[in-house]
Amino acid sequence: xxxxxxxxxxxxxxxxxxxxxxxxxxxxxxxxxxxxxxxxxxxxxxxxxxxxxxxxxxxxxxxxxxxxxxxxxxxxxxxxxxxxxxxxxxxxxxxxxxxxxxxxxxxxxxxxxxxxxxxxxxxxxxxxxxxxxxxxxxxxxxxxxxxxxxxxxxxxxxxxxxxxxxxxxxxxxxxxxxxxxxxxxxxxxxxxxxxxxxxxxxxxxxxxxxxxxxxxxxxxxxxxxxxxxxxxxxxxxxxxxxxxxxxxxxxxxxxxxxxxxxxxxxxxxxxxxxxxxxxxxxxxxxxxxxxxxxxxxxxxxxxxxxxxxxxxxxxxxxxxxxxxxxxxxxxxxxxxxxxxxxxxxxxxxxxxxxxxxxxxxxxxxxxxxxxxxxxxxxxxxxxxxxxxxxxxxxxxxxxxxxxxxxxxxxxxxxxxxxxxxxxxxxxxxxxxxxxxxxxxxxxxxxxxxxxxxxxxxxxxxxxxxxxxxxxxxxxxxxxxxxxxxxxxxxxxxxxxxxxxxxxxxxxxxxxxxxxx
Numbered sequence: 001x002x003x004x005x006x007x008x009x010x011x012x013x014x015x016x017x018x019x020x021x022x023x024x025x026x027x028x029x030x031x032x033x034x035x036x037x038x039x040x041x042x043x044x045x046x047x048x049x050x051x052x053x054x055x056x057x058x059x060x061x062x063x064x065x066x067x068x069x070x071x072x073x074x075x076x077x078x079x080x081x082x083x084x085x086x087x088x089x090x091x092x093x094x095x096x097x098x099x100x101x102x103x104x105x106x107x108x109x110x111x112x113x114x115x116x117x118x119x120x121x122x123x124x125x126x127x128x129x130x131x132x133x134x135x136x137x138x139x140x141x142x143x144x145x146x147x148x149x150x151x152x153x154x155x156x157x158x159x160x161x162x163x164x165x166x167x168x169x170x171x172x173x174x175x176x177x178x179x180x181x182x183x184x185x186x187x188x189x190x191x192x193x194x195x196x197x198x199x200x201x202x203x204x205x206x207x208x209x210x211x212x213x214x215x216x217x218x219x220x221x222x223x224x225x226x227x228x229x230x231x232x233x234x235x236x237x238x239x240x241x242x243x244x245x246x247x248x249x250x251x252x253x254x255x256x257x258x259x260x261x262x263x264x265x266x267x268x269x270x271x272x273x274x275x276x277x278x279x280x281x282x283x284x285x286x287x288x289x290x291x292x293x294x295x296x297x298x299x300x301x302x303x304x305x306x307x308x309x310x311x312x313x314x315x316x317x318x319x320x321x322x323x324x325x326x327x328x329x330x331x332x333x334x335x336x337x338x339x340x341x342x343x344x345x346x347x348x349x350x351x352x353x354x355x356x357x358x359x360x361x362x363x364x365x366x367x368x369x370x371x372x373x374x375x376x377x378x379x380x381x382x383x384x385x386x387x388x389x390x391x392x393x394x395x396x397x398x399x400x401x402x403x404x405x406x407x408x409x410x411x412x413x414x415x416x417x418x419x420x421x422x423x424x425x426x427x428x429x430x431x432x433x434x435x436x437x438x439x440x441x442x443x444x445x446x447x448x449x450x451x452x453x454x455x456x457x458x459x460x461x462x463x464x465x466x467x468x469x470x471x472x473x474x475x476x477x478x479x480x481x482x483x484x485x486x487x488x489x490x491x492x493x494x495x496x497x498x499x500x501x502x503x504x505x506x507x508x509x510x511x512x513x514x515x516x
Contacts, residue, residue: 009254039231064135074141076154078103095216097184155186351386360411
C-alpha cells in the first residue's frame with residue numbers, strides 16, 4: 001500500500017491529508033491558535049469533586065473546566081501526587097526516579113474525594129480534546145510517546161506490542177528495553193521498534209527522559225495551573241505514529257513545516273528523507289493532488305461507490321447510523337452473492353469514512369439483508385479486516401438477528417464535519433428569487449441616484465456574467481440605451497463570485513461607490 005501525506009498550511013490552520021493508494025483516508029485540521037491538544041501535560045488544580053460521578057473538574061487554564069474520572073487516575077496516582085507535591089515544595093531535587101520511593105497502587109474501586117481535596121495541584125495529561133459542550137478529558141497516567149516506545153513514570157513493567165508477530169523478536173526487545181530504560185520508568189515497545197538496534201532505542205529513551213526533565217524544571221517553578229509540556233505539532237505526531245516503508249511522498253507548502261518535517265525525518269527515518277518535498281506550484285496544493293475534489297465527494301450525507309452502490313450517513317445525538325443501498329446498477333447475480341459483494345464494498349467505504357470523518361462513539365450499520373450465516377460471518381471478517389488500519393481503538397460486533405452491525409470507536413476529538421452544500425446564487429437559500437427585471441430596475445435606480453449627486457462621474461459597473469450578457473445583448477443593447485439617455489458610456493465588467501443579483505459601482509479611480 002502506497003501512502004502519501006499532503007500538508008496545506010495557511011495563516012490560521014494546518015490541514016493534513018493522508019492518502020492510501022491515492023484515496024483520501026484521513027483528514028486532520030489544527031488551528032494555529034489552539035491552546036492545547038491531546039498529549040499535552042499540565043499542572044491542574046482541583047476545582048470541585050463530584051462523588052455522584054466519581055470524578056473531578058480541574059482548572060488547567062482553558063475556558064472550560066477539564067474532566068477527570070476516577071478510572072483515569074491510574075494505579076500510580078498516589079506516587080504521582082507525592083512526586084508533584086515534593087517537587088513543588090522543593091523536597092525532591094532530581095528529575096530522575098532512582099531514589100524515589102513509590103506509594104502503593106490505588107484501589108480500582110475507590111472514590112475520587114478520597115484521593116483529592118479542593119484546590120489540590122495535580123499532574124495531568126490531556127486524553128481527549130473538548131467535544132461539543134464538554135471540556136477536555138484528562139488522565140493521571142502520564143505517558144511520553146516516541147516513535148519506537150512509550151515511557152511511563154512510576155512503573156517498572158515493559159510490554160511489547162502484540163502486532164510484532166515473532167516471539168523471538170518480542171523477547172529480544174523486552175530484554176533489551178529492560179536493560180536500558182531508566183529506573184522508575186515503565187515502557188511499551190511499539191510495532192515500529194521491530195528489528196531496531198540498541199542505539200536507536202537508547203537514543204529515543206534519552207529524548208524521552210529529556211522531556212521528563214523539562215516537566216520537572218517547569219513544575220519546580222509553578223504555583224498555579226499551567227502547561228508543562230506541549231505535544232509536538234500535528235504533522236510530526238502523525239508521522240511518529242504511522243511512518244513506515246510504504247510512505248512514498250510527503251508534500252508541504254510551508255517552508256517552516258518543511259524544515260520541521262525534514263529535521264524529524266533525519267532522526268526517525270534518515271533513509272527516507274528524500275520523500276519530503278516542498279510544493280511550489282501555482283495551484284492550491286490540495287487541488288494539485290486531488291484532495292479538494294475528494295473532500296467534496298466524501299463529506300456529503302451520501303457516499304457513492306464505483307459499483308453504483310451507496311451508503312447514507314446520518315448523525316443523531318446518541319450515535320451515527322449508516323444505511324447501505326445497492327443503487328441502480330445492482331449486480332445480475334444470485335441475490336445472496338450480490339448482497340455480499342455490495343456489503344463487502346460498503347464495508348471498505350465505511351471503514352474509510354470512519355477514519356476520514358474521525359467518527360467516534362456508537363455506529364450502527366444497516367447492511368443489505370443476507371440470509372445465510374456463512375455470508376454474515378464473511379461480512380464480519382471483511383469489516384474487521386477493513387478496520388485493521390484504523391489507529392483509533394475500536395470494537396466490531398457480528399451482525400445481529402436484525403441484520404445490524406454495531407461498531408464502537410474511540411472518540412478523541414470532535415468528528416470532522418465539512419459542509420459540502422452550496423447556497424443558491426439566485427435565492428441565497430431563501431427559496432425565493434427576485435425577477436431579473438427587478439435587478440435591472442435596481443441598477444438603474446442606483447445609477448440615477450449617483451448621477452443626481454455626482455453629475456460628472458465616470459461610472460463602471462461590475463455584475464454577474466449572466467447580467468453582463470443581458471445588458472450587452474443585441475445591437476441596441478441596454479448599455480447603448482444608457483449611453484443615449486445619460487450621455488455617458490458606462491463600462492460593464494463581470495465577477496464570477498457575485499450572485500446573480502449582486503452589483504457594484506466604481507468611479508474613475510477604481511474606488512467602489514457605496515450607497516448604504
